[in-house]
Amino acid sequence: MTTTPGGAPSAETVMDDAAQPIRVEGVTKVFRQGPLEVHALRGVDLVVDQGAFAALAGPSGCGKTTLLNLVGVLDTPTTGRVIVGGRDVSSLSRGEAADFRLAHVGFVFQAYNLVPVLIAYENAEFTLLLRNRDPAARRQIVEPLLERVGLGDMMDRKPHELSGGQQQRVAVVRALATQPSIVLADEPTANLDSAASDELIDLMLELNRELDTTFLFATHDRAVLDRTPWVIRMLDGRVVEDGASR
Amino acid sequence: MIWRLAWRNLWRQRSRTLILMSAVTLSYAMVLAAMGVGDDSHFQMLDAAVEGAGGEVLVHGEGYWEARSGDILIDGAQTVGELVAAVDGVANVMPRVAIDGLLSTAVGNRPVQLLGIRPRAEVALRDVDADVVEGDRLDDTELRAPLLLGGPVAEELEVGPGDRVVLTATGADGELTRALFHVAGIVRSGRADLDEVLAYTTLEAAGDALGLDDQLVQFGVLVESGVEPETVQDRIREALPEGGAGLEVLTWREALPEMVGFIEIDDAFLYVYAVVIYLVVVFAIANTFLVSVLERVREFGLLNALGLRGGRLARLVLAETALMTALSMVLGLALALAIHGALARWGISVAAWGIEEIELAGVDLANMVMRSQIVVSKWVTASVLVAVATISSAIYPALRAARLAPAEAMRFYE
Ligand SMILES: Nc1ncnc2c1ncn2[C@@H]1O[C@H](COP(=O)(O)OP(=O)(O)OP(=O)(O)O)[C@@H](O)[C@H]1O
Ligand SMILES: [Mg+2]
Numbered sequence: 001m002t003t004t005p006g007g008a009p010s011a012e013t014v015m016d017d018a019a020q021p022i023r024v025e026g027v028t029k030v031f032r033q034g035p036l037e038v039h040a041l042r043g044v045d046l047v048v049d050q051g052a053f054a055a056l057a058g059p060s061g062c063g064k065t066t067l068l069n070l071v072g073v074l075d076t077p078t079t080g081r082v083i084v085g086g087r088d089v090s091s092l093s094r095g096e097a098a099d100f101r102l103a104h105v106g107f108v109f110q111a112y113n114l115v116p117v118l119i120a121y122e123n124a125e126f127t128l129l130l131r132n133r134d135p136a137a138r139r140q141i142v143e144p145l146l147e148r149v150g151l152g153d154m155m156d157r158k159p160h161e162l163s164g165g166q167q168q169r170v171a172v173v174r175a176l177a178t179q180p181s182i183v184l185a186d187e188p189t190a191n192l193d194s195a196a197s198d199e200l201i202d203l204m205l206e207l208n209r210e211l212d213t214t215f216l217f218a219t220h221d222r223a224v225l226d227r228t229p230w231v232i233r234m235l236d237g238r239v240v241e242d243g244a245s246r
Numbered sequence: 247m248i249w250r251l252a253w254r255n256l257w258r259q260r261s262r263t264l265i266l267m268s269a270v271t272l273s274y275a276m277v278l279a280a281m282g283v284g285d286d287s288h289f290q291m292l293d294a295a296v297e298g299a300g301g302e303v304l305v306h307g308e309g310y311w312e313a314r315s316g317d318i319l320i321d322g323a324q325t326v327g328e329l330v331a332a333v334d335g336v337a338n339v340m341p342r343v344a345i346d347g348l349l350s351t352a353v354g355n356r357p358v359q360l361l362g363i364r365p366r367a368e369v370a371l372r373d374v375d376a377d378v379v380e381g382d383r384l385d386d387t388e389l390r391a392p393l394l395l396g397g398p399v400a401e402e403l404e405v406g407p408g409d410r411v412v413l414t415a416t417g418a419d420g421e422l423t424r425a426l427f428h429v430a431g432i433v434r435s436g437r438a439d440l441d442e443v444l445a446y447t448t449l450e451a452a453g454d455a456l457g458l459d460d461q462l463v464q465f466g467v468l469v470e471s472g473v474e475p476e477t478v479q480d481r482i483r484e485a486l487p488e489g490g491a492g493l494e495v496l497t498w499r500e501a502l503p504e505m506v507g508f509i510e511i512d513d514a515f516l517y518v519y520a521v522v523i524y525l526v527v528v529f530a531i532a533n534t535f536l537v538s539v540l541e542r543v544r545e546f547g548l549l550n551a552l553g554l555r556g557g558r559l560a561r562l563v564l565a566e567t568a569l570m571t572a573l574s575m576v577l578g579l580a581l582a583l584a585i586h587g588a589l590a591r592w593g594i595s596v597a598a599w600g601i602e603e604i605e606l607a608g609v610d611l612a613n614m615v616m617r618s619q620i621v622v623s624k625w626v627t628a629s630v631l632v633a634v635a636t637i638s639s640a641i642y643p644a645l646r647a648a649r650l651a652p653a654e655a656m657r658f659y660e
Contacts, residue, residue, distance in 0.1 A: 069653045069656075072551070074551055074652045074653040074656065075651075075652075075653035094555075094556060094651075095555050095556065095557070098550060098553050098554065098555045098556070099553065099555070101551060101552070101553045102552065102553025103553075107551055107552065109548070109551075109656065112544055112545070112548065113548070115251070115545065115548070115549065116258070116545070117251065117254035117255055117258060118251070118254075126552060127552055127553060129247050130247075130552065130553050130554060174552075
């Protein structure tokens, strides 16, 4: 069972949407590969509070990506419930899921995060564009954020003209631009050297504090884990240690 | 936004897009150009066929067309001519006497088909007088029994304007008759087949030669533009006494069925050619776009993860195809118009290919010059079909893009 810092016992049944943007209840995920069944998640319960900065840790294959995909409504659980921002997203249709992601979830992936034919600025404003925000409004949101992450003079560059760390920062801006309930990141630093990795984590931590946005990400990186206030350890499809109280 | 993405995606694989575009451009241009040439040659053939038949509708004695014998006559020709001329939709009536006979001079004999005509009435079909290269025209000669001879005939008989020639033929009474003619002029139409066998005289002189009395061999009829020969054919039949008993009313299509068949087959070949070309092109496009979708699985997964619905991903792929098609078709149309313009202006002479004799249903085509003509409705239809075929070739790749499961797609290349 999960515990949350200062969580009341009643949190299991009554949800304060604003206080607990992510709730995972008894979730399993089985992948079928022909005759083979892969049990990627074997019963996961997890609650992440509003404004948390939480890392999923664990060896390769333990189910981190699978869990993030369920929380990000990129996939549906085999059993159990996933509740994001107070809404049960366990069985949304493909189209509804896409709409839900656009409205509530920001993503930063490990690599190939940006659309190659769009410049940094266009990539950053992409989700706002999908939300039909007008150009002026988009500029008002995206430009300060890009400057904030130190890319003020690189807005016109194509992704391949940016370093890995710069690309990830554009992705962070894109994830935050729509003010989502949660930002999910799957190994965002895996392709970065340690300096760039530190920078990105610092940036994410600062933005987490400034904007009070909830971050949940997966990582292998010890250095990253050392700087993360809340580490959730997984092993073989289960949460084995929820270091929320740390 | 979809269009901006589509446009830029199109130029990511520049050489692939250009190859695809040239395939669409060239095939589209070739189909249009082939259609231009085909339609023009058909129009030329139609003209040649109408000319060869002697009119769009023909009125003559029962059995004449089959036997072509000069003793099958229209009696009461004056009345019949007036009735036909009064029929609605008739533009032009050309009374004729055709005589198969032998021309003789001191030098020798030569079989000819002598046509007795009213030169002015025939102008709309074929202006014989315009081909006179030496001597007088039929229309303004003073001679009572004038004769226009084709160049080759005049050479063989060694006669020129003013010389006398004797015609021997079977008269209206079935007896052999002879008549004296004076050569008025020499005709060179540029069509050897005609110049070698045809000779012309006035309707009156021909009638006198055969001893005709209010009798004719044939009325050639031209119809007003926009009126079908078949309609006029029916009306003429109705207008004739006793529904035209003893007379035969034919359209040029009935008179020259082989020609009609040839044009239809030629048209059908063009369709088959176009369809085959397009199957290949469409298959190539479908294949290329499928490859381009499969190459971008990860990217489509990303777009979908960010909230672009599957339907919009499909539209992105279709938009890429639509842009490519539109661009190619503009270029293809320009190319087709250039080819059309060049052909329409300069033409390609069939004779220049070394083809000396090409004849169809008695109509000589060796002098035909390949030009081009645009039948707007056919070009529009072909263009719409090409556009639809090309764009729809991307439907399957688009559906593949729409159906990608984001979690699966994102696992690519990780
Ligand atoms: N689509 C799939 N089909 C089949 N098996 C899958 C699929 N996705 C994940 N798995 C399996 O599920 C298990 C968990 O995978 P997951 O990607 O969640 O691990 P992870 O913790 O993210 O690993 P890593 O640290 O290497 O990224 C693995 O055994 C993996 O092989
Ligand atoms: Mg993973």
